[in-house]
Amino acid sequence: MSGRFVFFCRVALVAAAVCAGVAQAAIPIEQWAHASDARIYLVQSPSIPMVDVQINVDGGSRRDPAGKTGLAGVTAGQFQSGVRAHAGQPARDENALAAAWVDLGAQFSASAGSDRFTVQLRSLTDPAILPRAVALAAQQLAAPAWPERVWQRDRERSVAALREALNRPGTRAQQAFLPAVYGDHPYGRYTTPESLQAISVDDMQAFYRRHMNACRAQVVIVGAVDRAGAQAIADPLLNAIAPHGCATLGEVPEVRPLARAAEQRLPFEAAQAQILIGQPGIARNHPDFFALLVGNHVLGGGGFTSRLTLAVREQRGLTYGVYSNFSPGRHAGAFQIGMTTRPDQADEAVRVVRETLSAYLADGPTEAELQAAKDFLINGFALRIDSNRKLLDNVANIAWNGLPLDYLDTWTEQIRRLTREQVRDAMRRALQADRMVTVVVGAQAPAAR
DSSP: OOHHHHHHHHHHHHHHHHHHHHHHSOOOOEEEEOTTSOEEEEEEOTTSSEEEEEEEESOSGGGOOTTOTTHHHHHHHTTTSEEOOBTTBOOEEHHHHHHHHHHHTOEEEEEEOSSOEEEEEEEEOOTTTHHHHHHHHHHHHHOBOOOHHHHHHHHHHHHHHHHHHTTSHHHHHHHHHHHHHHTTSGGGOOOOHHHHHTOOHHHHHHHHHHHOOGGGOEEEEEESOOHHHHHHHHHHHHHHHGGGOOOOOOOOOOOOOOSSOEEEEEOOOOSSEEEEEEEEOOBTTOTTHHHHHHHHIIIIISGGGSHHIIIIIITTOOOSOEEEEEOOBSSOOEEEEEEEEOGGGHHHHHHHHHHHHHHHHHHOOOHHHHHHHHHHHHHTGGGGSSSHHHHHHHHHHHHHHTOOTTHHHHHHHHHHTOOHHHHHHHHHHHOOGGGOEEEEESOOOOOOO
């Protein structure tokens, strides 16, 4: 019986206990400073004999150098390609490394978003397993190999996938939308075959050493460990990256608001036209976050009950689905409305979306809409924290964005106390209907009669 099979069987047997316990109780978050200046955040969750660990550093795609967009992503993507010998542990290629994790029944991974570079460890807390899992994770952090042959192979696959994606209108729409919304801000860049071709193994190694710094790391631990146990996990992981030093990182500029509306029409032979409408939104720590969460639920985030769905789909049959969302980050992430429609209906669909948005910003939600949105979000809150992994993600979000440590305890009350006027005013502050970017890919003129 494999270690992974045993791991998931044990997790499945006690998952229900976590769902009940986490959702009903307050969530005390302990935090302290490590000797390396890293911050450690701990939530003790004893219901399952396992632990989830996440390390976040400032090393997302907003830190990609010019001409090498995608560097953070491929650095993370190649993280499992092998390790060099370190601290008495042997070198392992990608297959031997994967086998080592399977034998432990543990998981270790790396990823990069727009703002942060993240590594995650999941292991049982069995004393015969956890120290070995931590040691293997520390080896990966200290001595990633990034073999040239693996990168050459994977780069060819990634370049081919990117070129194939250009045959889809959704890809073309996003590639036009991002720079139109963000201008020259790093959020507006996207990976291309050319930028991937420019990235070398040396680039990955330099990026990793520069950004994976213990001094700026945030370590989030959720599971069946106490503070001493958490410290015993964090110490070897942070010591593994402490030799990288603490390089000074330059400031990333803020996203500039749009000065005027802009529209792009891109020809594309496809059965459906892709439409994106939006503008810069808010940063994640913005004080209007909760009001905008509720306001967007009414506008286009609530599925079949949203204003946009009723106006565009139900009343006019212009699309199967339309949505709106905010994507807040360290900087002002985009507000976006998206949909597909028949090419000859694109102009009508854009008109209806704009009219619906303008009317909503003018009047705000009705009392009935506001209450329905509150009920949906509050009643669904338990599902946001019903597992250790979800709780880990939420605590990491608190740490990364500098949110109050009681954020999860007060979440439902923040939603409950919002008034119709507060939601309306927040949406008005965040959005300007007359300064939106509109991208339409694949629209065609109506056939002549």
